[in-house]
Amino acid sequence: MLPGCWSAPSKPFADYQRNEAWTWEHQALVRARIVYGDPALHQQFDAIRREILCKPREVNKLQQEVREMREKMRNHLGSKQRDLFDIKADEGGITDIEFIAQYLVLGYAAGRTAPDALVG
Numbered sequence: 001m002l003p004g005c006w007s008a009p010s011k012p013f014a015d016y017q018r019n020e021a022w023t024w025e026h027q028a029l030v031r032a033r034i035v036y037g038d039p040a041l042h043q044q045f046d047a048i049r050r051e052i053l054c055k056p057r058e059v060n061k062l063q064q065e066v067r068e069m070r071e072k073m074r075n076h077l078g079s080k081q082r083d084l085f086d087i088k089a090d091e092g093g094i095t096d097i098e099f100i101a102q103y104l105v106l107g108y109a110a111g112r113t114a115p116d117a118l119v120g
Contacts (some may be wrong), residue, residue: 010044017052023065026052027102056110066103070096 017025029049034042077089088094 010041010048014048014051017048021052023062023106024069026106027066027069027099029053030102030105031098053105054109054112057107059107062107063103066099066106070099 017029029052032045032049034045073095074089074091077086086093
């Protein structure tokens with residue numbers, strides 16, 4: 001998912017998220033929000049998002065996929081200078097914290113009693 005307008009019809013979007021989306025696309029859903037538009041669209045998107053974020057996952061596989069994606073990003077975006085620390089992209093930086101939070105949501109949201117906390 002990319003920033004910008006969400007114009008995908010809800011059924012194809014839901015089918016894609018259920019059956020074809022990669023783990024990194026589900027990671028993006030953790031942060032995704034609709035900020036303006038038709039209230040019915042908000043409800044559809046929030047329902048799909050909640051369903052995908054709360055689906056049961058095999059946490060060992062999820063951990064490996066999240067770690068591999070983070071390593072790819074770090075290799076591509078991390079500081080190339082050993083004497084400089086990039087607070088956002090280097091190991092231990094903000095992006096690592098984001099990936100940890102995304103992993104925890106995707107790995108442990110299933111079966112929670114307050115999935116509405118994932119919306120908004």
